[in-house]
Amino acid sequence: MLRARKLVQLFVKSNLCTSSAVASEAMATLSKRGQVAVVTLTNPPLNVLSYPTRASIVQSIKEAEQDTSVKSIVLCGSGRAFCAGADITEFTNPELVFKEPHLIDVTKAVEACSKPVVAVMHGTSLGGGVELALGCHYRLIHKAGKIGLPEVHIGLVPGATGTQKVPRVMSIPNAIDMITSGRHISAKEAHKMGIIDKVLEDDYMEQGVAFAESIAGDPVGPRRVSQMPVKVDETTPMVFKMAYEKVAAKARGMYSPLFCVKAIEAATKASSFEEGLKMERHISEFLGLGEQSGALQYAFFSERAVSKWHVPDGSASYKTAKGQEVKSAAVIGAGTMGVGITMSMVMAGIPTYLTEQNQQYLDKGLKMVQGILAHGVKQGRMSESKAQQIFSLVRPTLTYNDLKDVDVVVEAVFENMALKKEILKTLDGVCKPSAILASNTSTLDIDEMASATTRPDKVMGMHFFSPAHIMKLLENVRGKDTSPETMATAMDLGKRLKKISVLVGNCPAFVGNRMLGPYSREAIFLLEEGALPNEVDQVLEDFGLAMGLCRMGDLAGLDVGYKSRKEYGYIQREGQDDFIRKGERYSPLSDWMVENGRLGQKAGKGFYNYGKPGGRKPAVDPEVTQMIMEVSEKAGITRRHIPAQEILERCLYGLINEGFKCLEEQIASSDEDIDMVWLYGYGWPRHTGGPMYYAKNIVGLPKVLERIMFYHFEHPNSPYWKPSQLLIDRVSEEHPHASKL
Structure with missing residues (x-):
């Protein structure tokens, strides 16, 4: 309960919605249209299933059933959605958590109704909303509607009959996919799968009522999903065997997807629906008490909390700042990053100039844009006409003069301070005074860049992650003179681009890459001391990271880090001490690899051998092993x-x-900010919450501090092992009886 209380406090802080859990008024209304009773959920904005809503549904269905003039019933939602599922704000109210009717009771009451009940769905129906619809005898949905069972993403299973009913209305493979992925399914796909009976046009309510009239008096027994058989045959055991293997590989240590499969399997093995329901309930209770569920729920709420940005000094001006509207944008540089950023802009409907220094580079960039769009069409993610419409928003140009009226410019050239300052100085003289000048730098000083302009208040970092049109993280970097309005504009723009935008302060490498520094250095030192790349990567991937440090370096290109180290003066002339740089331990291994042509996947070889340039399957390379031995x-x-x-x-x-030091120095504003950077920018395993949550709630801060102290004594010349004072203070405050370290 304590964990739930903290989660809900974060939920309320993020202003997702106002709790209706203690409301006394009815949250479902009953009206009549001829012989059809219409039960409408009225719990805005998303009709979540609070206690009043649940009670109102049961009461309304009962009244409609008792009304002899009613022949059939429509269950629908007001506002922008049918129903978005449970009201999580009830979790901290014992009076409501255990107060009947529970959602499972509601679904049973609806299904038991002697008159046909038709769910007429619109908007996005999620979780308990889908389970409520499965309690109805028919399910209809507006053509633009979507459904989903996302419980897996917060470490749970659909626990109000979902795992038992879904495999009764669709094939087992489709049920496994829907429940273990948690993805949103379109109306068309849902109808094809079998969970939806009919797709409706724009006049969906009229069509829904007409449908209800057409089946008035029809027997409901055959339409009760709980009484439908699960479609099993001799291949079913193999289907589950393959599902366990596939889901386990994708889950990378996350439990809930595997338990979703187990609950679905129970539906095929149980002697009755009720017996399968008992297994679903046991699994729900087990997962609900687990640490992964707590971490996943924390991540869910943190994702929403970071959008309510603030700065550590708490100045009131930041609370009232409003961003300017972005009607047009420009990107400087048509390389991989520039093209990705341009794609992000135009896919959000923003006309964007793509700028290069010569026609050859510009044509190459435009070809990349066309390739991305063509791939989207091939994958069925967009139509040919949509791709053409998006491409029409790209404005290729070779002159900065065309950028004079844009609202935002993002420079995306390679990491060279002199070049970036030159570009910003030129833009400062060309762009309108209100235009924001942003840099996509991943490491360089935003304040130094701003000094090249006459508008430092309009300069900030907008650090996209590669590939920029796919990766969800946007690390917005505030300089010392960046105005609140500029910050607000960047954060609003990130939201429009469908990014997880996190506002951070200015320091070398900011938050994400600053924390990546100790991680990558230690991985290389481990290679020097006795490990091999595949051994280091295996440990990190077993932990749940999307890929280990060496594989990640090969994917990004080892020359990227090489250029950055060169910019900061770490690459030295031959003959100088290769193992000490600026008074700290240094490994030249990565430098030597780049200087020997081992750039990563694009070269066909890096820490691993990929067989050919652009290859993706890593193989242990004896040449790398020999190079490590020599180092x-x-x-x-x-x-x-x-x-x-x-x-x-x-x-x-x-x-x-290093994360604690970012907080200590007010570079990051909260644990949640750091965790979202690492979840969405670096593939940190979501089921551990993020590095800060993991340290506090899974390992425990006293244990983390103890081990950091140990490595500090082992490696006194590595500054990142010197314990953060904030970490020490938190251990003292939160664990006053911990051993003195």
Whole structure:
């Protein structure tokens, strides 16, 4: 209950909606249209299933059933959706959490009705809303509507008959896909799968009532989903065997998808619907008490909380700041990042100039845009006409003069301060005074860039992650002079681009890449000391990261980090000490690899061998192993076996310590900001909440601090192992009886 209370506090803080859990008024209305009773959910904005709503549904169905003039019933929602599921704000109210009717009771009451009940759905119907519809005898949906069972994303299963009813209205493979993916399904696909009986046009209510009239008096027994058989045959055991293997590989240590499969399997093995329902309930209770559910719910609410941005100084001006409308934009540089950012803009409907220094580079960029759009058409994500409409928003140009009226410019050239300052200075003289000048830099000083302009209040970082049109994170970087209005504009723009936008302060590498520094350094040091790339990566991937450090470096291109290190003066002339840089331990291994043509996947070889340029399947490369051995020997290091736990701690705990320093220095405003950066920018496993949540709630801060202190004594010349004072203070405050360290 304590965990639930903290989650709901975060929920309320994020202003997602106002709780209706304690409302006394009815949240469903009953009206009549001829012989059809219409029960309308009236709990705005999304008709969540609070106690008053649940009670109102049961009462309304009862009244309609008792009315002899009513021959059939329509259940629908007011506002922009049929029903978005449970009201999570009830979790902290014991009087309401256990107050009947529960959702499962509501679905049973609807299904038991002797008169046909037709769900007329519109908007996005999710979770308990879909389970409510499955209690109805017929399900109709507006053509633009979508449905989904996203419980898996918060560490749960659809626990109000969902896992037992879905495989009764569609094939088992489709049921497994729908429930384990949690994805939103279009009206057309839902109808094809079988969960929807009819797709409606724009006059969906009129059509829904007409349908209800047409089936008035029809027997409801055959339409009760709980009484329908599950379609099993001799291939069913193999279907589940393959499902477990596929889901386990994709889940990367997350439990709920596997338990979803188990609950669906129970529907095929149970002797009755009620017996299968008992298994669903047991699984729901088990997952609800687990640490993964808590972490996933925290991530769910944090994603929404970060959009309510603030800065650590708490100045009132930031609370009232309003961003300017972005009607047009420009991107400088038609490379991979520039094209990705341009795609993000035009897919959001923003006309965008794509600027390059010569026609050859510009044509290459435009060809990349066309390739992305063509791939989208091929994958069925958009029509040919939609692709053409999006491409028409791209405005290719070779001159900055065309940018004089745009609202936002994002420079996306390579990491070179002198070049970026030159570009911003030129833009400052061309663009209108209100235009925001943003840099896509991943490491460089925003304030120094701003100094090249006469409008430092209009300059900030907008750090997109590659590929920019796919990756959801946008790290917006405020400089010391960036105005609240500029910050608000960048945050609003990120939301419009459908990004998870996090506002951070200005320092070398900001938040994400700053924390990546200790992580990547320790991974390379582990290679020097005895590990191999596949061993380090395996530990990190077993933890749940999308890919290990070495594979990630190969994917991004090892030359990217090389250029950055060169910019900061870490790449030195031959003959100088390769293992000390600026007074700190340094490994030249990655530098040597780049200098030997091992750039990663694009070159066909990096930490791994990919067979050919652009190859994707990594293989252990004896040449890399030999190179690592030579580095160890030159550094005077005797190689040893390094256990998995040490690999995990050294890669993750230095990263976490740096996160606390970001908070301590007010570069990041909250734990949630940091966790969202790592969940959406670096593939941190969602079921652990993020690095800050993981440290506090899964490992425990005293244990984390103890191990950081240990590595600090082991490696006193590595500044990122010096414990953050904020971490020490939190351990003292939250664990006053912890051992003194």
